[in-house]
Amino acid sequence: MANETVxxxxxxxxxxxxxxxxxxxxLVQQALAAGAQPAQIIQYMDxxxxxxxARQFLAAQAxxxxxxxxxxxxxxxxxxxxxxxxxxxxxxxxxxxxxxxxMEMGVTAEQARQFMAQGGQxxxxxxxxxVPTEWNxxxxxxxxxxxxxxxxxxxxxEVPDVWEHQTEMPRGAFPIxxxxxxxxxxxxxxxxxxxACAPLYEESIQxxxxxxxxxxxxxxxxxxxxxxxxxxxxxxxxxxxxxxEADVLGRWEPEISYGYxxxxxxxxxxxxxxxxxxxxxxxxxxxNGGGLGIQSPGWSHRSVIDARNFSxxxxxxxxxxxxxxxxxxxxxxxxxxxxAEKFIFTRAMQDKARHLAYGVSHLKYVLxxxxxxxxxxxxxxxxxxTALLMDDRKDHATRPAWAIYFGGGTANIGEGLRVYxxxxxxxxxxxxxxxxxxxxxxxxRLLPGLxxxxxxx
Amino acid sequence: xxxxxxxxxxxxxKDLVNSDPAFRQLGTVDSVVGxxxxxxxxxxxxxxxxxxxxxxATENALRDMDFWLEQPYDKWQEMLQNIKRNGAxxxxxxxxTIDLNMPDGFARSHDGYxxxxxxxxxxxxxxxFNASAKIDTQFAEPAAVA
Numbered sequence: 100m101a102n103e104t105v106x107x108x109x110x111x112x113x114x115x116x117x118x119x120x121x122x123x124x125x126l127v128q129q130a131l132a133a134g135a136q137p138a139q140i141i142q143y144m145d146x147x148x149x150x151x152x153a154r155q156f157l158a159a160q161a162x163x164x165x166x167x168x169x170x171x172x173x174x175x176x177x178x179x180x181x182x183x184x185x186x187x188x189x190x191x192x193x194x195x196x197x198x199x200x201x202m203e204m205g206v207t208a209e210q211a212r213q214f215m216a217q218g219g220q221x222x223x224x225x226x227x228x229x230v231p232t233e234w235n236x237x238x239x240x241x242x243x244x245x246x247x248x249x250x251x252x253x254x255x256x257e258v259p260d261v262w263e264h265q266t267e268m269p270r271g272a273f274p275i276x277x278x279x280x281x282x283x284x285x286x287x288x289x290x291x292x293x294x295a296c297a298p299l300y301e302e303s304i305q306x307x308x309x310x311x312x313x314x315x316x317x318x319x320x321x322x323x324x325x326x327x328x329x330x331x332x333x334x335x336x337x338x339x340x341x342x343x344e345a346d347v348l349g350r351w352e353p354e355i356s357y358g359y360x361x362x363x364x365x366x367x368x369x370x371x372x373x374x375x376x377x378x379x380x381x382x383x384x385x386x387n388g389g390g391l392g393i394q395s396p397g398w399s400h401r402s403v404i405d406a407r408n409f410s411x412x413x414x415x416x417x418x419x420x421x422x423x424x425x426x427x428x429x430x431x432x433x434x435x436x437x438x439a440e441k442f443i444f445t446r447a448m449q450d451k452a453r454h455l456a457y458g459v460s461h462l463k464y465v466l467x468x469x470x471x472x473x474x475x476x477x478x479x480x481x482x483x484x485t486a487l488l489m490d491d492r493k494d495h496a497t498r499p500a501w502a503i504y505f506g507g508g509t510a511n512i513g514e515g516l517r518v519y520x521x522x523x524x525x526x527x528x529x530x531x532x533x534x535x536x537x538x539x540x541x542x543x544r545l546l547p548g549l550x551x552x553x554x555x556x
Numbered sequence: 557x558x559x560x561x562x563x564x565x566x567x568x569x570k571d572l573v574n575s576d577p578a579f580r581q582l583g584t585v586d587s588v589v590g591x592x593x594x595x596x597x598x599x600x601x602x603x604x605x606x607x608x609x610x611x612x613a614t615e616n617a618l619r620d621m622d623f624w625l626e627q628p629y630d631k632w633q634e635m636l637q638n639i640k641r642n643g644a645x646x647x648x649x650x651x652x653t654i655d656l657n658m659p660d661g662f663a664r665s666h667d668g669y670x671x672x673x674x675x676x677x678x679x680x681x682x683x684x685f686n687a688s689a690k691i692d693t694q695f696a697e698p699a700a701v702a
Contacts, residue, residue: 242604243584298586302676306583425675433653441647445679448652452675459669525656532668 107131113141120144122153129157139226147231147273156192156229171195178202184212191215194228230273243305247297247361262286262358270358283356289468290409293460296361299453303368308446310379318438319387329503330436331384332392336497337431337447338380340424343400344416344454345373351409365457372450379443392500396493402486406479410465414476415483417458418533423487425451426526427501430518434505455533463537477544480534488548523552559694560636561593561701566600566610572687574606579687585680587673590617590624593632594701597624600684602677607684622673623665625651627658629701636688636695644686651682 107128109117117127122144130140130153143153167185175185180202188198188211201211238250250256255271262270265280285291293299322330348370355363384391399420406412428451432444465472491498498519499512505522506515527549534541558565573579585602590613592598599617601609618624627635631654638649647653655662655674665671674681 302584302586429652429656429675432650433656435647438647441650445650445652445682448675449678452672452678455672456669456676521656529668532671534668536668 110137113137116141116144120150122150126150126154126157133157142224143226143229145276146226146229148226148229149231152229152231165189168195171199174199174202178208180208180211184208184215188215192225192229197228232271232273243301246301247364248301251297258288258292258361259358260288262288262356264356264358267357270360282353284354285409286356286358288359289465291355291359291362291413291461293362293457293464295456295460296365299457300361300365300368303365303372303450303453306449308375310375310382310443313446314379314382314442315438316382316386319383319440320437321388322436323508325503325509326436326507327387327389328392329500329508330387330440331389332496332500333431333504334380334384335392336395336500337424337427338377338384339395340420341373341376341380343403344420345370345377347403347406347412347416348373351412354409369454369457372454376447376450379447383440383443393496395497396490398486398489398493399483402483410461410472410476411479413458413461414479417454418462418537419480419483419487419530421451421455421458422530422533423526425455426522426529429525430501430505430522434518436504436507459533459537462534462539466538473539476539477541480541481544481546484546484549488546491548520552520555523549524555527553557692557694559696560632560688561591561596561598561696563598563610563612565693566591566598568691569684569687570600570607570610572690573684576687579680579683580605582680582683585677587623587677587681588621589673589681590621590626592618592624592626594629594698596701602680619666621665622667622670623663625662626664627654627662629698633695635685636693639686639689640693643689645682651685652678 109124109127109131113127114124116122117124127140131137167182167189171185172182175182185198189195233254236250236253236255238245238252241249243249258270263286264274265283266274266278267281268274268278321327348366352363352366352370355366357363381391403412403416403420406415425448428444428448432441432448435441435444462476466476498516501519501522502512502515503509504515505518506512527545531541531545558568584604586604587602589600589602590597591600592615597613597615597618599609599611599613599621600607635645635649635654639645645651651662651674663671663674665674
């Protein structure tokens with residue numbers, strides 16, 4: 100390749116692309132003179148190679164190649180790669196880091212020579228190797244291992260307030276034009292974000308459990324028929340609720356754009372944990388001579404499914420509804436009739452507390468950034484609480500079933516109802532405490548039907 | 557024989573769980589947990605897969621902890637004796653059951669969000685106390701913690 104400018108004609112489409120991408124025409128001429136094909140140059144431009152990068156590349160070619168570092172010289176000697184071969188590869192555009200990696204992988208000099216003889220990048224298009232993403236990223240494992248937070252470094256850790264891409268391009272990758280949109284609808288960070296997402300995801304993965312083999316199923320012994328019926332109705336209800344949460348989140352998952360992958364990953368674990376809860380409560384119902392009970396009226400289900408935006412869903416499902424579910428798991432653990440049920444409720448409690456941690460911290464994130472959404476969130480909770488109270492009125496099975504479970508049978512159902520009211524009181528107290536942490540004062544807005552549980556004692 | 561409550565006693569439990577693969581298998585625990593026994597306060601720090609630190613603390617330090625466990629001294633004794641007798645807490649003496657049985661709660665916090673760490677890491681904290689079944693505990697005279 101010569102240093103002097105050779106007059107080479109530039110095809111019209113290439114000239115137009117060069118103007119669009121800010122490549123001077125003399126640079127394009129230089130590239131053509133060096134043997135590059137017009138289509139290849141257009142491809143480089145579309146991949147985001149800048150004029151400066153191209154100029155540097157051509158200058159390196161013209162000067163007989165970059166000087167090799169001491170590191171690659173030593174590595175080449177150790178790997179029995181002749182230095183001329185390494186220099187030739189670098190002149191063809193290979194990065195030193197890649198070549199050293201090939202050496203470490205055991206690629207022999209002969210293999211490299213054959214690859215280059217085939218034309219190297221001339222036949223295999225390796226232009227993607229010049230992608231201008233952030234390179235030399237070296238995430239290090241922490242005490243928790245190589246976590247999502249640990250790899251969120253440099254540009255890869257920058258989470259934009261608004262995500263501009265409609266495709267599945269990973270955050271930090273380089274976009275290419277022409278890719279079809281994936282139909283996401285959520286592009287704003289405040290609509291889905293919580294700083295707790297990444298650690299909650301890791302916690303969920305680390306604290307996973309397996310119903311089939313971890314639960315001490317053999318500790319379950321026959322219960323009196325009325326108690327078994329109560330237990331099975333409770334399990335039916337809890338299994339149904341868990342399925343709803345998994346279904347609802349499954350619908351929202353594809354709405355969230357890829358810029359917020361920490362949220363998508365965490366919600367994937369919530370969906371999985373919903374599935375696990377469906378599984379484990381169903382298994383308990385079908386493991387001790389009983390069966391499933393009747394379904395729920397489903398008023399609360401609709402309040403979640405009908406949510407029109409993500410924060411509405413998250414607030415109603417993962418703050419209001421999950422506060423109730425966590426209280427149910429707490430009392431389920433306390434009144435468990437065997438070690439298997441104790442185990443199930445303890446582990447389900449851990450999962451549910453994580454769901455709440457996301458819901459509450461997301462709500463706080465929204466409210467601290469969008470004060471104008473406070474009343475909106477209050478209204479979602481108005482609706483959610485109303486539906487919950489409607490379930491209380493229409494559901495003739497769940498309350499007595501819990502009372503039988505707590506009381507140990509129908510003979511002691513009065514005591515069971517007292518415990519049931521305690522459970523609801525605890526739910527409301529913890530629900531209000533969590534909202535307060537999220538900076539939402541629900542004290543005056545709490546619906547009277549729910550307030551009755553905390554005013555009664 | 558370590559005396560409950562003392563840094564020595566908590567360190568003995570810490571060493572037991574940190575060398576127990578089953579504790580690690582429960583998953584990561586990231587929480588600063590207080591234990592209040594009478595006028596004594598202890599701070600247990602859990603990080604990743606282990607209990608990393610135990611120290612005696614003050615009442616003021618409770619504010620900076622995720623939550624703390626507090627019950628009358630005789631109830632602490634009952635809980636630990638139950639664990640010793642059964643090898644682990646029986647159905648009536650789990651941390652959650654004790655929590656629900658106490659009007660002011662066993663797990664307390666100044667923070668409605670951080671208190672939920674009690675539930676998120678419940679089995680790990682339970683296993684921490686369950687490990688006390690493996691040591692012989694001497695209980696301090698009530699006057700020493702009053």
